[in-house]
Every structure is written in C-alpha cells, then in structure tokens.
Amino acid sequence: xxxxxxxxxxxxxxxxxxxxxxxxxxxxxxxxxxxxxxxxxxxxxxxxxxxxxxxxxxxxxxxxxxxxxxxxxxxxxxxxxxxxxxxxxxxxxxxxxxxxxxxxxxxxxxxxxxxxxxxxxxx
Numbered sequence: 001x002x003x004x005x006x007x008x009x010x011x012x013x014x015x016x017x018x019x020x021x022x023x024x025x026x027x028x029x030x031x032x033x034x035x036x037x038x039x040x041x042x043x044x045x046x047x048x049x050x051x052x053x054x055x056x057x058x059x060x061x062x063x064x065x066x067x068x069x070x071x072x073x074x075x076x077x078x079x080x081x082x083x084x085x086x087x088x089x090x091x092x093x094x095x096x097x098x099x100x101x102x103x104x105x106x107x108x109x110x111x112x113x114x115x116x117x118x119x120x121x122x123x
Contacts, residue, residue, distance in 0.1 A: 009117030022096030030074040038092035
C-alpha cells in the first residue's frame, strides 16, 4: 500500500501561485498514474489534473487548463501541481491519489489517497 502526503498549500491572493507536492512512500511510484482532486466546502470532490505513470500524458480539467501544470519526478517519488493565476474559486482542499498506469478522471478509479492540503485564495 502506498502512503501519500500532500504539502505546499496555504493562503495566497488572487493572481498568485502555489506549488503542491505529493510525496509517496511504501512502494515505488513509477508504475502508477497520479491524479489531483479538490473539494470545496459543501461540494463533491472534483478532478483537477492527472499524469500517467511515465509523465508523458497529462490531462486537465477545463477550469484549470492553462493555469495549472502537473509534473512528476519518479526518482523522488513525487508529483507536483504548479498553480498559477489562482482564483478564489480554486479554494479547496487538494488531494492526490494513485491508480495503476494510466490517467482517469473519476475519483472512483483511484485507490490510494492522501490526507489533503488546504489552498485558500483571497480576493
């Protein structure tokens, strides 16, 4: 079983940037796709971005396309989410999750989850 720990969240003004990290332990990260999801108060957890096992395929929700960039460093067992031009609507708890090999956008397709990191964007 892989353990995932998110970090890098915080409070930022609209238009600012944050970089989230998702660090894995317990097993190698390299054979697994990683997704980022977010959950705002009173809302369902929603897909943000995902990267496949090799880093060659990436997919973004339309709401973050052009502002967020997902990347991975398998040697460090870490996946990153660079978030630029943040908006108040991006405020949520951000979670990373893993699944075998390839990208999926449904949270039901992911089997290991971190505890989340809070991102708050002020207007």
